[in-house]
Amino acid sequence: MQELNNILVTSQYTLKDALVSLDKSGASVLLLVDEEGVLQRTVTDGDIRRLLLTGFGMEDTLTQLPAKKPVSVEVGISGPDALAVMNKYEISQLPVIDGDGRPVALHLRSEIQPRILLSIPHMGELEQKYVEEAFRTNWIAPLGPNVDGFEKEISEYVKTGHAAAVSSGTAAIHLALRLLDVGYGDTVFCSSFTFVASANPVLYQGARPVFIDSEPDTWNMSPQALERAIQESLETGQKPKAVIVVHLYGQSAKMSEIMTICNRYDVPVVEDAAESLGGLHQGQHTGTFGKFGVFSFNGNKIITTSGGGMLISNERVMVEKARYLSTQARMPAPHYEHTEVGYNYRMSNVLAGIGRGQLAVLDERVLARRKVFELYKNGLSDFECLEWMPEPDGDFSNRWLTAVRLNPEKTRIKPVEMISRLSNFNIEARHLWKPMHLQPLFSEAQYFSHTDTDFCQDLFNSGLCLPSGSSMSNEQTSFVIDKIRYILNN
Numbered sequence: 001m002q003e004l005n006n007i008l009v010t011s012q013y014t015l016k017d018a019l020v021s022l023d024k025s026g027a028s029v030l031l032l033v034d035e036e037g038v039l040q041r042t043v044t045d046g047d048i049r050r051l052l053l054t055g056f057g058m059e060d061t062l063t064q065l066p067a068k069k070p071v072s073v074e075v076g077i078s079g080p081d082a083l084a085v086m087n088k089y090e091i092s093q094l095p096v097i098d099g100d101g102r103p104v105a106l107h108l109r110s111e112i113q114p115r116i117l118l119s120i121p122h123m124g125e126l127e128q129k130y131v132e133e134a135f136r137t138n139w140i141a142p143l144g145p146n147v148d149g150f151e152k153e154i155s156e157y158v159k160t161g162h163a164a165a166v167s168s169g170t171a172a173i174h175l176a177l178r179l180l181d182v183g184y185g186d187t188v189f190c191s192s193f194t195f196v197a198s199a200n201p202v203l204y205q206g207a208r209p210v211f212i213d214s215e216p217d218t219w220n221m222s223p224q225a226l227e228r229a230i231q232e233s234l235e236t237g238q239k240p241k242a243v244i245v246v247h248l249y250g251q252s253a254k255m256s257e258i259m260t261i262c263n264r265y266d267v268p269v270v271e272d273a274a275e276s277l278g279g280l281h282q283g284q285h286t287g288t289f290g291k292f293g294v295f296s297f298n299g300n301k302i303i304t305t306s307g308g309g310m311l312i313s314n315e316r317v318m319v320e321k322a323r324y325l326s327t328q329a330r331m332p333a334p335h336y337e338h339t340e341v342g343y344n345y346r347m348s349n350v351l352a353g354i355g356r357g358q359l360a361v362l363d364e365r366v367l368a369r370r371k372v373f374e375l376y377k378n379g380l381s382d383f384e385c386l387e388w389m390p391e392p393d394g395d396f397s398n399r400w401l402t403a404v405r406l407n408p409e410k411t412r413i414k415p416v417e418m419i420s421r422l423s424n425f426n427i428e429a430r431h432l433w434k435p436m437h438l439q440p441l442f443s444e445a446q447y448f449s450h451t452d453t454d455f456c457q458d459l460f461n462s463g464l465c466l467p468s469g470s471s472m473s474n475e476q477t478s479f480v481i482d483k484i485r486y487i488l489n490n
């Protein structure tokens, strides 16, 4: 519970004093009491902001606040009962008062019920064994038996020839572009609906990204927009140097069609499978269709090494070159010899140990995330306004994050409101990725939409991600379902 001394204020406090008190106490609420110490109302940042917006100044006092009967409870209430009251009023702090109405304590939701987060790391049993092995044998450096083992195990898992373990998924994309000789003035086509890490490496290489819309069946790259973009670029005499296809939220893009198109025009494909490890398209692992595939083991991904990535390819020479570039492009010589620019991108042997343990439980993690998705979908199936991310026949998504649209024709609730109201219940939800062609960073970039409407912009405006961790309990998913139900009904 919160120390009360720091958060009690009277109506003689100026707005400035109140802001200072909020700041100092670290609390998100102040308790306004009268001369007898009786609770009058709560005061939040928002209350003060509203006064300032209506023209009051920093030197005005809290007497300007309208009266507002505070929600409070009496001494002796249990944690679960306090939580029920907070849920009823969608608040996260609840003052406790004595028989005379004086505040004696403040219940905080975060103390009773930990926040339900979007996606948290979920360790298995073997990670520690591999990490301890690295310590015991003093293989702490980048390179070592865990790195070799992790590369081998990943390539066996996805049934692809070769893998290079690196420091991040972004580094793996960068290496792929380097290996494809992407350079200054080249163009690279990339899914627009993605996280910025897919496109940043294009800029690292001084090339120009061209963004491609999504299509409704997978929410990923539209083959028809891609083909239009390639044809148009051929007309201007500049073929794209590469296509970066993203498999968002664990769902494969239409890889069969995309590969047919790219093979027809002879354009190499890099698959950004950072979010889709374990996901399949027609029985084949995402990341293994193109010339290169990329996985990420960042902390929020389906399996994690805390930070890390993997570049995969069937071409052994390419993967060997990736390892060389990621260790400062050091030539095999008895001294330090360099003929081209390299990077410090290799994964450490300690982190690779975590990765090996995580890979052993990947299939379980995929099933757990798919189950979370099914629980949401079934638990909310009576709401026609909810449109769940599709999974076409023949595909198998890892359902990294449960993504859903709020159909604006069937509900007035927008993602921004849903996200902030879920946050009142200590539930973390997020907007879908904001498309790259709408980002100020890429305001100059060319964009090809699926049809005459901009589909991924629609997705961004109408969709959100729900908490989806593989360690979520059934109680937690039920709680989120309850609250979504409540918000949609009220």
Ligand SMILES: *Cc1c(COP(=O)(O)O)cnc(C)c1O
Pocket: 167, 168, 169, 170, 171, 194, 195, 197, 198, 246, 272, 274, 275, 295, 296, 297, 298, 307, 308, 309
């Ligand atoms: C996480 C992510 C990346 C980058 O991976 P890092 O390991 O964080 O560098 C790239 N693309 C997408 C779509 C991602 O979600």
